[in-house]
Amino acid sequence: METATTQIVPAAIGINQSSKTNQFYEDVVDGLQASPKRLNSKYFYDANGDKLFQDLMNCEEYYPTNCELEIFSEKTAEICKAIIGDGDEFELIELGAGDATKSACLLRYLLEQQVDFTYLPIDISENVIAYLNVTLPVTLPGIRITGLNGEYFEMLEKAATISNRRKVVLFLGSNIGNMTVNEAESFCRQLRNHLSAGDMLLVGFDLKKNPKTILAAYNDKEGITRQFNLNLLERINRELKGDFDVTQFDHYPMYDPETGACKSYLVSLTDQKVKIDNRETIHFIKDEIIYMEISQKFTVAETDQIAINASFKPVNRFFDNKKWFIDVIWVAE
Ligand code: AVJ
Secondary structure, eight states: OOOHHHHHSOOOEEOOHHHHHHHHHHHHHHHHHSSSEEOOGGGGOSHHHHHHHHHHHHSSSOOHHHHHHHHHHHSHHHHHHHHHTTOOOEEEEEETOTTOHHHHHHHHHHHHTTOOEEEEEEESOHHHHHHHHHHHHHHSTTOOBOOEESOHHHHHHHHHHHOOSEEEEEEOTTGGGGSOHHHHHHHHHHHHHTSOTTOEEEEEEEBOOOHHHHHHHTSOTTOHHHHHHHHHHHHHHHHHOBOOOGGGEEEEEEEETTTTEEEEEEEESSSEEEEETTTEEEEEOTTOEEEEEEOOOBOHHHHHHHHHHTTEEEEEEEEOTTSOEEEEEEEEO
């Protein structure tokens, strides 16, 4: 029998734990057997990684969060006016919602204006989704929310089975920067295929700027970015019975101002071998790297080009005061 408590806590929708662990194992082993070795940055976000990312967002050098927060708090009415459009009810879907601090600016305003919408945050972290499902109904009374825990497109398809109302998709925080320009373009094309003409996309891009400013954001003095990267090795130890000695790896961030690619690597400090689940042994030679993450930086022209090539029409641009970051609104054509 259902208790009152289970009824008031909205259920998270997602995929089962053991198939997630198998996928994680396969991706890790494939990546570490590749040349050069690589790990997928989407796996940064377990409970520890979420906490480290929170710390990063609060650290002095990591500017993107503050820039976007400034845009969302200073331009709330304008942004909301654009997404409300003719006033038809809609689903507000957020890809990689995280703690939803930025979207909460919009959610609060939309609720105050009594706009008819449902909030569907999607996140790879089950920790994040459980948190949003429980806290948002308290901080934003009256919100209709269904958290979706999983991969973006799988969860978008789930969202489509929940309703066929107009969709407004939020993709904030330069999450799109975890893709190269080409990957971002095919991602947006795939996203367009999950939408209907007239649906909207609000995307946050981190812009090219002084290379020193960018590199410093991924090389903070406190070493949080370093820990954030090393945490993935620790997560492999915890969840996949790995035996990484994280003291034997160093963090190496780099930024290429020509291409706008900011990349993070871990560097093996010695010849060493690492076992995973007693099934695979991975050999490292001294100075061998693991490619961990790309945080691509864009020009405004590149964002327009991505929109057009993915069959969206760019309709609005919102900058922070320093013009370091941009939130754009695109309409599916
Ligand atoms: C969450 C992907 C936007 O790339 O800037 C922060 C993650 N990595 N510091 C980014 C991150 C290192 C972040 N995104």
